[in-house]
Amino acid sequence: MNVSVIIPVLNEEESIGKVIHDIPKNLVQEIIVVDNGCTDNTVEIAQNHGAKVISEPRKGYGSACLAGVAAVQNADIVVFIDGDYSDDPTQLPLLIQPIQENRADFVIGTRKPLEKGALLPQAQFGNKLATILIRTFYGVKYTDLGPFRAIRQSQLTALDMQDRTYGWTVEMQVKAAKMGMRVQEIPVSYRKRIGKSKISGTLIGSIRAGVKILTTIFRWGILR
Secondary structure (H helix, E strand, C coil), X not given: CCEEEEEEECCCCCCHHHHHHHCCXXXXXXXXXXXXXXXXXXXXXXXXXXXXXXXXXXXCHHHHHHHHHHHCCCCCEEEECCCCCCECHHHHHHHHHHHHCCCCCEEEEEEEECCCCCCCHHHHHHHHHHHHHHXXXXXXXXXXXXXXXXXXXXXXXXXXXXXXXXXXXXXXHHHHHHHCCCEEEEEEEECCCCCCCCCCCCHHHHHHHHHHHHHHHHHHHHHC
């Protein structure tokens, strides 16, 4: 099965080379790095490591992911991973195997912190609250909203993803729940990111992300 990897980035020059280097090339047909407004050397480093780089000037994690999806060529499986090296790219086979074996359509990497501070307290709290609400509204038990994930291309298209900011991951999960999609969670290692988080690394970023995640859950659970 053809596998495409999408990596949204915003000033990740210290880590992007490591991420691309550690992706198992024998399993992946293309690596797409989405430049979401980098002002450092991220783009040049990504290109030097063999990635296809596209630009998405509209700010937002979801915007970058949507641009990456639009650039995918002939994939059966699409993998999303952040460019900060917090997730371990060598564990990509764990995520795609259930799809390859037709045991799942969507696989989420459940983050297991390897060190103190890998998953900040505000992120842990928000994650816990969001998964409780998803279970309440949709009857599906998730344990994480981790960004390291793999999904069958046909199912990704069926989800009709729309969110352009912090609600991208939770939109994918609540829509998958509503569709009755075959979802698995696989434990993956999680370490401190390289560089400062643009979301949980600041108070205002954490608040905005939290509000967006909650409104996304309510939107798809109540209004749709």
